[in-house]
Amino acid sequence: MKCLDKGQIALYLYDLLEPEEAECMAAHLEECRHCQLQLKLELDELEDPEESLASDEPSEAVIHDIMANLPPYPIHVLKRSERQHIQKKIDWKKRSLDIVKKATIAVAGMAAVVYFGTLTSPSFATYVSDLYASAIKSQPQQTENSLFAAEASKDALIQRGLQEGYNKKVGLKDVDNGMTLEVKEIMADTRDVRIIFGFKDKNGQQLEKLSETFPDELGETYEIKITGEDGNVLETYDNPLINYSKAIEVGENDEYMMVSRPISRYFTDASKIPDKLNVELNIKKLDKVEGNWSVTIPVDISKAKKETRVVPINEQYTAPNGEVINLKQVTVTPGQTEFVIENTEGSGSFQSLTYEVVDDKGAVLTAWSNLDLTSGFGEEPNPFFKNVSKDYFVRETEDKTVHFITFHSLPADKKLTFRVGGIYDQVPSSFKQKLSTEALKTKPVTIQHDGNTLTFSNFTVEEITKIDPIKSVKHKMLRSKLQLEATLAPGVVFLDSWEAVDDKGNEYRFTSNGSTTIDEKGNFVMKAQLLDDMKAVPKELTLMIGEEVKRKADTDWSVDIPLKK
Incomplete structure (x- = not known):
């Protein structure tokens, strides 16, 4: 058969051919790479679908149901319906403006294949499906109806969850002491579960500024439990120094809270996560009101599991202090890659390590350091x-x-390496x-010490109100706030543990909030506020500094990462 022209491809897509002609073209398209390319170019070049093609159009509800349940293949298992006569043009202008022309044509073509009963080969049906998926995936996802949308710009993992459709509306409620807990939405994948909820008072009014009445002190306010379908609570071991359950205010008036819990705290291997889990949210206190609000939300992880790939590595490096670093595995999901690194204590003193992933030209693509567990490096840049998520977590045993x-x-x-x-x-x-x-308050003070240049300035004090959580x-x-800018000596990367004693003997332990950068000479520069x-x-x-963090040695240990399929 000769290669197809644009008109033949268009007629095929809209099922305007006799069944024998359609099957013949399908067989040709399955084998001919040139015509497959022409099909894609035809979709790209169509300028006005309203005037280009006509078809008997199924209702929007029918098309929605077809696309929601359409398997990738085989199309041939679907029964053929009777061919319909052309009665009217497609009213393209009434279609969603959020879908590009290319995706609209692909949807209409695929819906016609099922609705009108044209039978194509599984391979070609999959090819058309891939064209549709490619077109629709490149477009911004419609997330404005999700409460997670406001956080997507701040959190790449939430953004990815919205794009992949891991979120769902919930609408569960529980009432205690006249206050109604409403769980609005949940997002779950192979790494995290996130829940958004709000409260209404006795009069049915939405509570605002929920973060002010929902203090999460030492995990006493709420807890998240994850159970299997059998109801058994999954066990995990948390580092007591890290708060894995996090609460963030959401909404224009902070009327909702988002709480989260890492699912992978329970499973090292994502493939061992059950397809279905139950997430139990228990809230024990709201402001001064004691209560027991509890909801259980079923979640399906199967879609996320299918999009998750575990690459075993198991390569080890022994540091000078005897510590053994084992890169156990890499877990790949859309938009993110998780490295599982096991550290076994050595006989020497504790040392901090930095990890990097570089490309074939040596450019650093991502970096992380366990210095973050021992030194308050503060906000970015760092x-x-x-390109690393701040929500990393740790599993600990005795050694x-x-x-x-x-x-x-x-x-x-x-x-990648x-x-x-x-x-x-x-x-x-x-x-x-x-x-x-x-x-x-009026004049900066600059001090030289062991090659470090430290400038202190702008000491201020403001009155605040604190709440005793007990x-x-x-x-x-x-x-109090004290500005610091320090250019550090060669080999020094951070100054840690800021303490002070005043003229009356009162002791202070300052928190350092700021950034760390590198200047043109390669020296580290700290800019921070010291607060207490x-x-x-x-x-x-x-003022006293407890510790300096110094670079001790470079290493030449590296491992190739086989992410290519």
């Missing part, structure tokens, strides 16, 4: 963290620590400097 690190946007079509970038020690610092708080009592405090609470403004502060 040279040790690149092993397993890190689950999620990187974003790693290419699966390139040669995982490597240990460097080894770092925490060493005591002798820094000790007396500062006048009054002088710091007694639920409010009391006023003073929040005070009862009164001191005249003087003697």
Whole structure:
């Protein structure tokens, strides 16, 4: 058979051919790469579908039901219906403006294949299905009706979950003490489960500023349990220093809360996660109201599991202190790649490590460091963290620590290498400097110490109100802030454990919030605010630094990552 022209391809897509002609063209298209390309070009070049083609159009509801239940193949198992006569043009203008012309044509073509009964080969049906999937996947997903949409711009994992359709509306309620818990939506994949909920008062009014009445102190406010279909609660082991259950306010008036829990805290291997799980949300307290609000939400992980691929690695490196680092596996899902790294303690002192993934040209694509567990590196930018989710987690036993690190946007079509970038020690610092708080309000103070240049400035104090989580009592405090900018000596990457004593002997332990960058000379630069609470403004502060983090050695250990299928 000769190659097809544009008119023949269009007639085929809209089922305007006799069955024998359609089957003949299908057989040709299945074998002819040139005509497959022409089919794709035809979809790209059509300028006005309204004037190009005509067909008897099924209702929107019929097309929706067909596309929702259409298997990728074999189409031939579907029964043929009677051919319909052409009666009217498709009213393209009434179709969704959110779907591009190419995707609209593909939908109509595939719906016609099923609705009008044309039988095609499974391979060609799959090919047309792939064209449709390719067209629709490239378009922005319709997420404006999801409460998760507001968080998608801040969290790549939530964005990916919306794109893949891992979220669903729930609508479950529970009432206690006249307050109604309403679970609105859930998102679950092989890594996390996230729940969005709100509360209504006795009069049915939505509570706003929910974060103010929902303090999550030490996990006493709520808990998330995950059970199998048999009702047995799955067991896990958490690092007590890390809060795996997180709460974030959602909504224009903070009328909802999003709480989350890593599913992979329970399963190292994603393939062992059951297709169906039950997620139980228990809330014990809302502001000063004690209660017991509980809902159980069934979730289906099967779609996410099918899109998850586990690549075993099991390559080991022994650090100078005897610690054994085992890259156990890499888990690949759409938009993210999770590395499972097992650390076994050595006989020497603790050392921090940095990990990187580089391409075939040595460019660093992603980076992470367990320095984050020992030093408050603060917000981005940060040279040790690149394209990595902040919601990593750890599984611990007596002598092993397993890190689950999620990187974003790693290419699966390139040669990638995982490597240990460097080894770092925490060493005591002798820094000790007396500062006048009054002088710091108006004039910066610069100090040289062991090759580090530190500038302190802009000491301020503001009154804040704190809530005692145990007694639920409010009391006023003073929040102090001191600006820091430090260019560190060669080999020093961070200054940690900021403490102070005032002129009356009161002790303070400052929190460092800021960023770490590298200047043109290769020196690390810290910019941060040092914060702590005070009862009164001191005249003087003697500031001390507990530790310096220093680069000890480079390593030459690396492992190829076989992500290509």
